[in-house]
Amino acid sequence: MKTQFTSPLLLLTLFSLFTSLQLLAQSSEDKGPVYSDLISFYQEISNTHSNALLLEEGTTDSGKPLHLFLLQKEPIQSSQSLEQLRKNKLVIFINNGIHPGESCGIDASRIWMDDLVANPKSIPEGILIAIIPVYNIGGLLQQRIQTRANQNGPEFQGFRGNAQNLDLNRDFIKSDAKNTASFQSIFRRLEPELFIDTHTSNGADYQYVMTLISTQHNKLAPPLAKLLNDKFEPALYAEMKSRNFEMIPYVNVHGEVPNEGYSAFLETPRYASGYTSLFHNLGFITEAHMLKSYSERVASTLAFLESFLKKASEFKSQIILAIEESREWEISQKYLPIRWEIDSSISRTLDFKGYEYKYIQSELGQYKRLKYLSDKPETFPVSFYPDYKAIDSIILPSYYILPAAFHEVVSRLRNSGVEMSPLKNDSTIEVISTYFREEQFSPQLYEGRLYIKDFKSEERLQERKFYRGDWIISTSSNPRFFLASTLEPQAIDSYLRWGFFSIIFQQKEYFSSYVFEDTAMELLENQPELKLQFEEWKAENSEALNNPYLVLDFIYKHSPYYELEHKRYPVAKIK
Numbered sequence: 062m063k064t065q066f067t068s069p070l071l072l073l074t075l076f077s078l079f080t081s082l083q084l085l086a087q088s089s090e091d092k093g094p095v096y097s098d099l100i101s102f103y104q105e106i107s108n109t110h111s112n113a114l115l116l117e118e119g120t121t122d123s124g125k126p127l128h129l130f131l132l133q134k135e136p137i138q139s140s141q142s143l144e145q146l147r148k149n150k151l152v153i154f155i156n157n158g159i160h161p162g163e164s165c166g167i168d169a170s171r172i173w174m175d176d177l178v179a180n181p182k183s184i185p186e187g188i189l190i191a192i193i194p195v196y197n198i199g200g201l202l203q204q205r206i207q208t209r210a211n212q213n214g215p216e217f218q219g220f221r222g223n224a225q226n227l228d229l230n231r232d233f234i235k236s237d238a239k240n241t242a243s244f245q246s247i248f249r250r251l252e253p254e255l256f257i258d259t260h261t262s263n264g265a266d267y268q269y270v271m272t273l274i275s276t277q278h279n280k281l282a283p284p285l286a287k288l289l290n291d292k293f294e295p296a297l298y299a300e301m302k303s304r305n306f307e308m309i310p311y312v313n314v315h316g317e318v319p320n321e322g323y324s325a326f327l328e329t330p331r332y333a334s335g336y337t338s339l340f341h342n343l344g345f346i347t348e349a350h351m352l353k354s355y356s357e358r359v360a361s362t363l364a365f366l367e368s369f370l371k372k373a374s375e376f377k378s379q380i381i382l383a384i385e386e387s388r389e390w391e392i393s394q395k396y397l398p399i400r401w402e403i404d405s406s407i408s409r410t411l412d413f414k415g416y417e418y419k420y421i422q423s424e425l426g427q428y429k430r431l432k433y434l435s436d437k438p439e440t441f442p443v444s445f446y447p448d449y450k451a452i453d454s455i456i457l458p459s460y461y462i463l464p465a466a467f468h469e470v471v472s473r474l475r476n477s478g479v480e481m482s483p484l485k486n487d488s489t490i491e492v493i494s495t496y497f498r499e500e501q502f503s504p505q506l507y508e509g510r511l512y513i514k515d516f517k518s519e520e521r522l523q524e525r526k527f528y529r530g531d532w533i534i535s536t537s538s539n540p541r542f543f544l545a546s547t548l549e550p551q552a553i554d555s556y557l558r559w560g561f562f563s564i565i566f567q568q569k570e571y572f573s574s575y576v577f578e579d580t581a582m583e584l585l586e587n588q589p590e591l592k593l594q595f596e597e598w599k600a601e602n603s604e605a606l607n608n609p610y611l612v613l614d615f616i617y618k619h620s621p622y623y624e625l626e627h628k629r630y631p632v633a634k635i636k
């Protein structure tokens with residue numbers, strides 16, 4: 062019986078292997094993917110396989126739609142919504158070409174899907190694979206010879222900036238690109254348990270073809286962090302090793318050699334997997350080594366995707382359980398961390414497969430340059446620092462109130478699944494307001510925005526007017542990690558830091574000195590407390606007494622004339 066069935070199966074396997082190799086050969090011609098060919102390929106398999114479907118899900122800055130390709134063992138009806146399709150499944154969501162010059166994932170996904178539609182029996186039951194064939198479409202359309210100076214092929218490389226020249230892998234909170242809004246809408250409806258973002262590395266040289274960033278585990282709820290650290294991540298490393306693509310944690314060194322040790326990469330919410338992990342999703346970033354051949358990079362990314370599917374299927378019930386427990390943990394927590402720094406007290410030793418290196422005299426200038434000796438591989442111990450510790454945490458209020466005027470924030474919150482209810486009437490409410498001082502903006506634009514690096518703040522209990530249509534956001538029925546990471550101003554990628562509220566740092570009303578001189582006198586006369594404050598200020602700032610503006614400004618800013626809105630965070634809190 063065995064021999065009866067081996068033959069057609071073997072033929073099928075050989076055929077599919079041939080197709081894969083042929084496709085791999087095509088991509089390893091070092092030409093790089095072409096947008097129109099890529100979409101035609103997915104459209105074709107969508108047309109010809111009942112368990113595959115290519116969808117247009119929202120738009121992108123390029124004007125072209127964002128495509129999403131779905132595959133599962135069971136047939137897919139085109140009338141099924143993403144919410145319906147994901148029911149009772151484990152969803153693996155894969156994003157390719159966020160940096161389209163790093164196209165190995167675009168090609169690997171294509172080869173993988175070609176294999177899987179030809180071998181539907183190899184798709185595990187109860188798993189939905191969702192792939193964005195290319196995310197930064199504008200960047201892929203800008204494809205030209207060598208946009209990545211250090212990278213070994215392909216010949217035509219997409220450009221990092223999107224159609225708006227944004228780096229989409231910094232855009233997941235500020236959402237300046239339409240691509241980001243489309244991604245978030247897909248993510249919200251698909252609710253994937255697992256996420257992969259495919260990249261090509263920058264930085265050091267070493268023997269490994271594939272390096273991996275697993276989402277920084279200290280940011281996760283403990284049940285999910287434990288599953289990642291103890292089981293899922295080791296299983297991925299073992300599986301890749303068995304496929305002759307031994308991996309190492311992403312070599313997070315730039316301009317240096319890894320020999321002195323290195324730390325895990327902290328992907329804050331502005332990054333794809335930093336964003337997805339706010340919703341109890343296990344995110345991974347593949348970073349294939351830029352100096353290996355393109356065909357090796359594609360093959361290693363393909364091996365990772367195949368390994369990932371296998372291990373996701375094996376750990377399916379454990380992953381689903383850990384996410385459930387993580388959601389419960391999140392609700393039970395009084396404090397939520399919002400900022401982290403490397404924990405240099407914890408390290409483990411990697412047997413690092415690197416190269417000998419030396420510093421030699423540059424022929425271009427008066428300096429020594431680093432040169433790796435790639436013909437001299439060596440294995441040496443390297444300290445790896447996998448942990449980050451929370452350096453700041455907050456107590457979430459029961460409610461936030463967000464004035465409707467800040468509609469750019471409203472739409473972003475809503476697109477990430479935050480539910481809000483409108484205030485029914487104009488109301489005066491006692492709230493906690495946050496006031497800022499000593500704010501420091503970055504001296505240069507970053508991704509088109511003036512990021513706020515630092516500030517001090519204090520909270521004040523005050524009565525404030527809110528209006529019908531302002532938004533009440535409950536923290537008990539919403540994604541709390543996400544709210545803490547965006548609405549708490551100190552959080553590293555908060556909307557405040559990204560400039561959505563920067564208008565509050567500009568005072569709107571001032572005084573004319575010659576008029577206010579008399580008013581100031583009256584104020585001091587009628588308000589003994591202010592007079593006392595002024596006397597103290599004078600004692601400490603005698604040199605300022607020569608400056609009429611400074612004198613009057615002190616009195617103005619301590620008087621009822623000074624606007625309460627200046628440097629006040631528009632988002633209020635109710636305990």
Ligand SMILES: [Zn+2]
Nearest residue numbers: 160163260261
């Ligand atoms: Zn990248």
